Amino acid sequence: MNLSDSRFLQLQQWLACQFAVPITVSLISGDASFRRYFRVMVGTQSYIVADSPPEKLDNQPFLALADAYLQAQIPVPEIIAVDVTQGFILQQDLGDQQLLSLLNIDNVSDWYRQALALLPQIAKVTSSQAGPLPLYDAAFVQRELAIFPEWLLQQHWQLSLTGDEQQLLQQVFALLTENVLAQPRVGMHRDFHSRNLMVRQQRLYVIDFQDAVQGPLTYDAVSLLRDCYIRWPDSVVDKLRDGFYQQCQQQQLLDSQVSVAQFNRWFDLMGLQRHLKAAGIFARLLHRDGKSGYIKDIPLTLEYVADISERYPELKDFGDWVRQRLLPLCGENC
Incomplete structure (x- = not known):
């Protein structure tokens, strides 16, 4: 990953607005689509953020399904913050154990x-x-x-x-x-x-x-x-x-x-x-x-x-x- 790519810089700026303390952001993986996942460390607390470009991926189904699954008591990661325009989704970190x-x-x-x-x-x-x-x-x-x-x-x-x-x-x-x-x-x-x-x-x-x-x-x-x-x-x-x-x-x-x-x-x-x-x-x-x-x-x-x-x-x-x-x-x- 090129850490100077424009989307990564936009992501860092967005995350800085979510937290009032210093953060570190590291790439975890890309999945079988255009989506990338990063781990965000805020002190000892960690989160996952999805970089999901809206011009390539429709993020509404994920957000709507996350709510529907939560209502049905299906264990899914909690959504913490969303920027629909930029395609950033901050969510609970479930760890790395598939x-x-x-x-x-x-x-x-x-x-x-x-x-x-x-x-x-x-x-x-x-x-x-x-x-x-x-x-x-x-x-x-x-x-x-x-x-x-x-x-x-x-x-x-x-x-x-x-x-x-x-x-x-x-x-x-x-x-x-x-x-x-x-x-x-x-x-x-x-x-x-x-x-x-x-x-x-x-x-x-x-x-x-x-x-x-x-x-x-x-x-x-x-x-x-x-x-x-x-x-x-x-x-x-x-x-x-x-x-x-x-x-x-x-x-x-x-x-x-x-x-x-x-x-x-x-x-x-x-x-x-x-x-x-x-x-x-x-x-x-x-x-x-x-x-x-x-x-x-x-x-x-x-x-x-x-x-x-x-x-x-x-x-x-x-x-x-x-x-x-x-x-x-x-x-x-x-």
Whole structure:
């Protein structure tokens, strides 16, 4: 980071107006967007400030969702001060401990059960002060799925698909879209995983919720349990998924007539949709945004796709294609 860049100087000036004592500001990270995060030290007290340029990012959804989640008793960082015009958001410092850094095979089930217990509260948030959350409808799903062929297959690997391959993709995308629309619609975080859950004093806090929508019941759960950044044994995931199924019925988020088999299919196909989208986004982050840190996560997302596709006869050809045509490319270009 160039500490003399104009936005950083503007940020320092804004922070100086918030505090009447000397402060120090240090860069923590940028996320998978145009947003940057800084830690602000005021004596022994620390805060986090987001530098979120308003010409590139709409900050209103984050601010509105932060309030809505707080009202729903979802643990989120407290917003302390905001400059909407400049795009600066001062908030509570939750520390540096992402859930991912704590996980191991012995404790993952306990931590994930705590995380899954937050989802019924998130499911109930379907609007904010800005109005109803956007609908994760067929057009939304198809826009997301289109990222996969455009950015991974074409931009990253320069693949020219045959007519049969294009038809195969279209059939799979139609199946995945149908799966989304078949599920109960709830409030959905849309990026609920171990890097977006912070641990502070043994309590989980939810971050990065600004893209929340109204969408399928299984989306957030599969995002967590089949994380794009780490994979757990099927025996662990299956038990947690079954617990989530029971939780959804107890919370009346799921009709009692929905069978375990139906729910598991929803869960599996929802994971496929997310992993295809994620693989495309990881390539887009490299080629459009110059962020190379995510490209190494493509092999895991495609391994999920190939493995889960094997469970369903109608997806076998697709799974074989991913395993034989795409996964070998990861050794060369991921």
